[in-house]
Amino acid sequence: MSVGKTRELERKSSAITLSDMEVFIFPELMYSLLLANIMSPCIWRWRDDPWFAGMERMKPYRRISRLKQYVMDHYVFNLDLETWGLTTREKEIDRFTDYISEETLAQSNALFGYEGDRYYFNMDIRTHFGLDKYDSNIIPYWKTETVEAMDAFIYKPNYTTGAGECVSLAVLYAAALFVVAGIPLRDIYLMSTPLHSQNYIDVDDGILTNNRRLVTRNMWLNGTALSAQARRALENERVTIVAHESGYIHTIYEEATIDPEAFVYFAGRLRNYLKAHLTDEILGNFLRRTRNIQQCFQIRWPIHGVDHYMGVERAFEYEDGSSFRLTDNTRDRLLAEADVQEFQVGSMPRRIILNDLEKFLRENSLKVDNTDDISRLKQRFATDCMDAEIAIDNFIRFCHVEPRLPDPEAKKFISGGKQLGIDLEMTREEITEHLDALRADNPVADMAFYANRDLSRTEPDPFLLAAWHRNPVSIEGARELDDKAVAGKIEEMPDESIYDGPGRLAQPDEVWNYGRGDGVEKAVTLANILHERLPDEAIAVEVSPDKAVLKVGSVSYSFGSNKQLEEQEWSFTSSS
Numbered sequence: 001m002s003v004g005k006t007r008e009l010e011r012k013s014s015a016i017t018l019s020d021m022e023v024f025i026f027p028e029l030m031y032s033l034l035l036a037n038i039m040s041p042c043i044w045r046w047r048d049d050p051w052f053a054g055m056e057r058m059k060p061y062r063r064i065s066r067l068k069q070y071v072m073d074h075y076v077f078n079l080d081l082e083t084w085g086l087t088t089r090e091k092e093i094d095r096f097t098d099y100i101s102e103e104t105l106a107q108s109n110a111l112f113g114y115e116g117d118r119y120y121f122n123m124d125i126r127t128h129f130g131l132d133k134y135d136s137n138i139i140p141y142w143k144t145e146t147v148e149a150m151d152a153f154i155y156k157p158n159y160t161t162g163a164g165e166c167v168s169l170a171v172l173y174a175a176a177l178f179v180v181a182g183i184p185l186r187d188i189y190l191m192s193t194p195l196h197s198q199n200y201i202d203v204d205d206g207i208l209t210n211n212r213r214l215v216t217r218n219m220w221l222n223g224t225a226l227s228a229q230a231r232r233a234l235e236n237e238r239v240t241i242v243a244h245e246s247g248y249i250h251t252i253y254e255e256a257t258i259d260p261e262a263f264v265y266f267a268g269r270l271r272n273y274l275k276a277h278l279t280d281e282i283l284g285n286f287l288r289r290t291r292n293i294q295q296c297f298q299i300r301w302p303i304h305g306v307d308h309y310m311g312v313e314r315a316f317e318y319e320d321g322s323s324f325r326l327t328d329n330t331r332d333r334l335l336a337e338a339d340v341q342e343f344q345v346g347s348m349p350r351r352i353i354l355n356d357l358e359k360f361l362r363e364n365s366l367k368v369d370n371t372d373d374i375s376r377l378k379q380r381f382a383t384d385c386m387d388a389e390i391a392i393d394n395f396i397r398f399c400h401v402e403p404r405l406p407d408p409e410a411k412k413f414i415s416g417g418k419q420l421g422i423d424l425e426m427t428r429e430e431i432t433e434h435l436d437a438l439r440a441d442n443p444v445a446d447m448a449f450y451a452n453r454d455l456s457r458t459e460p461d462p463f464l465l466a467a468w469h470r471n472p473v474s475i476e477g478a479r480e481l482d483d484k485a486v487a488g489k490i491e492e493m494p495d496e497s498i499y500d501g502p503g504r505l506a507q508p509d510e511v512w513n514y515g516r517g518d519g520v521e522k523a524v525t526l527a528n529i530l531h532e533r534l535p536d537e538a539i540a541v542e543v544s545p546d547k548a549v550l551k552v553g554s555v556s557y558s559f560g561s562n563k564q565l566e567e568q569e570w571s572f573t574s575s576s
Contacts, residue, residue: 010095012462015450016507017470018144019084021092023167023192024240025099027250028257028416028444030171030190031243033144035448037175038422039432041500042147046070046180055182060203063181068214070180071173075150077211078163084143084509085472092139104252112139141470144168146451147175149506152498155514166211170197173209177201182424185245189266193237198230200266206273217273221399223285231401234274238404242266247416247444251406257416260408267405274401278366278377280358284327286398287312287354296391298351299326301335301343308343310335312354352381352388368400417442455565456503464570467508467524468531474512478529486529487557490522495560497521502564519559523548524570526557531572539572 014022015029023029037043046052051070055063089112093102105112145168153163164172174190177183177199187202201207205217210230219227240251244266247257256263276282287294294313301308315326315335324334347353360380366373378392418441422431436457439446449457478486490511497518498506508525511517517525523541530552531539542549544567550557 007098009462009465011447012450012458013466013470015447016453016463016466017141018146018167018451019470020142020144020167021096023144025096026447027241027243027248027253029447029451030167030192030241031245031248031444032447033146033171033451034174034190034243035420035435035445036451037147037171038179039428039435039448039452040147040175041428042151043172043176043179044428046176052180055180060181060183061207064177064183064201064203064207064214067173067176067181068212071169071176072212073161075162075164075169075172075212076153076159077165077169078153079142079165081140082473083513084141085476086138086140087470087472089137089139100252141472144171146453147172148498148500149510152510152514155516167192167197169211170199170209174199178422178424179428184424185420185422186262188244189270190241190243191239192241192243193233193239195237196233198233200270200273202266202269206269208273217276220273221276221282221285223287223289225289228289234403235397235401239406242406245420245422249406249408249411254410254412255414256406256408256411257414260413263408267403267408270403270405274403275368276399278361278368278373278396278399280361281327282399283354283358283361283395284325286395288316288327290394290398291316293387293391293394296352296388297354297357298348299335300347300353300355301332303340303343306345307347308345309347309353310338310343311348311351314342350388352391357381368396416444420445453499453504453506455505455563460568460570463505463507464524464572467528468572471508471512471525471528473509474525475529475532477512483530483533487526490517490526491557491559493517493522495519495562497563502562505563518563519561520548520563520565522559523550523557526550527552527572541570543568543570 011026011029014026015032018029018033049070052066055066058066093105102112142165145164150162150164150168150172153159154161170190174188177188178185183201183203189200189202191198191200199209201209208215208220208230213226213230215227215230220231221227238251242249242258242263244258244262246259246262249256249258249263287297291313294316295311297312298309299312299315301310312326315338318334318338319325322334322337324330324337326334360377364373364376366377368374374396378389381392382389418438420435420438420442422434426434435445435448439449450462453463455463478489481489493511494516495518496516497504498510498514498516505524506517506521508521508528511521511525520541520543527539527541527550530537534552537553540551542551543561543565545561545564547561548559550559
């Protein structure tokens, strides 16, 4: 095999390994993986689970909620640095030097210097991700898993369910929303920030996916720890990629393939989702979430007809272990449980009286994006305490998050090829054949077959390039074994691929991590390990419909196969 470093070969091989870096450089690959998951039989089998019985009679939100619980039960979030191994900044920068500058990369990618805005300003990103135990140039591959690789985590020690990182979970959700929940692709938008990936679903007031969970608009504003976690990315980071059935838009690329009308519509819907009127209910949610702001407020409560006051931070402490809440109609019962000595007769200087602010919000319909309304609010509750002014400003920001989306005015919108045209009435087989017919006219559809690992429909070079250069886990895992022992370990693995059907192959690190593989996969895995040990030795894999033979110099290893690949030979040299 002679592998040239062409852009097309890089893109095709990136569709196979799907590291965060690769998806950032080739943003169309995110949607290609979505299509690969839709073509996979795995998610279609979910429809046979009794949990989804009667889905066709449910309204969209209930169907989506049903799907959420299934994902919660069957997958966990995984960000283990060593799952897919480590690489170096120098290696990745050298690989992509013709595509992006190191300076631009550092402004957009967490592994190359990005530290975000307010939330991340004082955070050491390497410590946050556990990278501080390695040299400063070491970074993880963080490959985005296919649904098959996510499901196969059950074969790894200490896992009882499937697993995946945030991009994997976002793409899994998007595919399952279409296949299982019956949500049209036109209503699903995939978003990536430098540190996170999530989806916006255009149902009702909008829904965000956040790893395994769903966040409705009401949940976005409820002030809980879960909603605070979900808000983090959009509050503190810019959105680098938006992917849709019509195409993508990327913050650093001048050209965008997404339908401009679809993007404008999405941007408007997302902005509405992230914006709310200033109400007393949302004020309560904000205060419960933002503990450092509570010291700027006090609560007024009559005792024997005389107004008394308590710091809001102390009042919230009474919620612990109580079924009553300070910010709803059970306030009186909560405060009745408080020790009278907790109150003082005079109001507390420099603090906003919560009751008065709540009344003002109820009686005045204040819009968060109306400067006159905001001025009225600040003038009415101005104090000589700087913290009080900060509290009002933070409350306004809580109610109005402005997403930092790619600027459509700075983009040149071009055609991404023939439209996908996939609808909910199509079967999996019809979708696969339809996408196959589109490949010459739609690069996203074309790349989907590489992400799908389908060597019956793709040439082998991209798969082999990825296997040869981006699978360090199998090499490191076999480090303490001699050649005979590692060959024996691989031969003893169950003869089963994590990928269904003929022609679909796992990469070496998937074989090693999950301890199983078809004969072709085993032969490539062993070749990967022995090539690292014997870089000058001629290595070849002879493939036929029912077996694979690995030849390393004068030594041969034979493995049975069910992949039904056509007879061919894959030859490797040190320059491959």
